[in-house]
């Protein structure tokens with residue numbers, strides 16, 4: 001099959017609808033197919049991802065762009081005029097120089113990429129913004145998703161902002177904060193009695209039946225996934241256009257991890273950063289660690305598990321990108337590990353106590369795994385390290401509810417305060 005050129009927009013789409021993206025390519029067999037609402041290879045049913053023919057792109061051109069992911073529009077499957085459409089304009093979150101935490105962990109240099117600063121407080125706003133663009137350009141009218149919570153928040157908010165309908169499907173046992181933080185946008189929220197993997201299966205069935213629906217992480221998944229590359233671009237730009245030595249990333253489906261690697265690779269190929277080795281590490285909760293288990297067993301395929309962890313945002317038992325996560329960590333010399341729920345809570349509190357950042361359970365997983373990798377000698381304490389805090393602790397309050405609270409409750413009198421204060425200092 002011949003490669004399409006940038007101006008070859010899918011039938012019914014305007015020229016340039018997908019920017020410098022030129023085709024879809026199968027991640028399993030490498031067969032190319034045209035751009036469109038496709039996600040599975042016609043040759044082998046493997047997952048598709050977006051391919052590009054990039055023109056020369058300069059740092060100055062990017063730096064002139066908006067302070068959102070749209071500054072990287074030439075590197076995404078979005079039109080050049082993307083910033084003129086109504087979106088939540090996510091991205092350009094803080095890269096925090098985490099000196100207290102670095103000292104606590106015994107690391108020379110640690111940065112926290114704090115994606116809780118996005119409009120709905122998780123990295124999912126990035127992927128949804130790119131999926132929304134694809135849906136719009138393809139003429140799809142309903143934005144939908146199966147979700148472990150954060151994605152539902154991001155889809156509901158993005159659809160509200162764009163003025164289109166949304167339908168979000170979540171497991172019924174989700175944290176109350178995540179359910180409310182979707183429902184408030186007046187989305188059609190449907191709670192499903194089952195695990196995320198049951199919800200995902202139902203979503204695939206609906207996507208096959210309903211015309212005009214963009215299930216962001218199902219039928220427009222190739223475009224959606226590209227949004228996570230912007231984490232890599234931002235980290236590099238915020239470090240002064242260079243790559244870190246090692247990065248620790250939370251893993252559910254594994255999409256974020258594989259796309260951060262894709263982003264770093266593209267920056268090197270485009271000459272936007274100097275070529276250097278970097279190691280990619282993955283973090284899972286022990287109660288849902290199918291990829292970490294496959295890694296330890298030396299397998300290339302991932303056997304599904306039934307999740308049982310407080311890290312509900314990472315509770316995907318049958319991860320779509322599992323084998324590709326294994327490829328990335330083995331190729332870069334990284335590792336994927338897991339920590340139990342008690343360690344997750346300890347590390348939510350550690351991040352809050354040392355850096356003033358309240359991460360959700362996924363952040364507790366990622367920091368817990370970071371500490372474990374250091375103790376086990378897998379992370380180099382002298383190498384420059386980034387870890388991703390992908391969501392906000394205000395959405396998973398139950399995780400810490402029985403561990404933190406007032407030191408004491410007293411009547412509103414100075415003597416009562418004085419008694420307490422003297423007894424504690």
Ligand SMILES: Cc1ncc(COP(=O)(O)O)c(C=O)c1O
Pocket residue numbers: 122123124148149150151250251252253254255256257313314360362390391
């Ligand atoms: C806060 C948070 N971090 C990380 C992830 C993992 O993302 P991925 O499915 O791309 O591995 C999720 C997934 O829902 C999430 O909600």
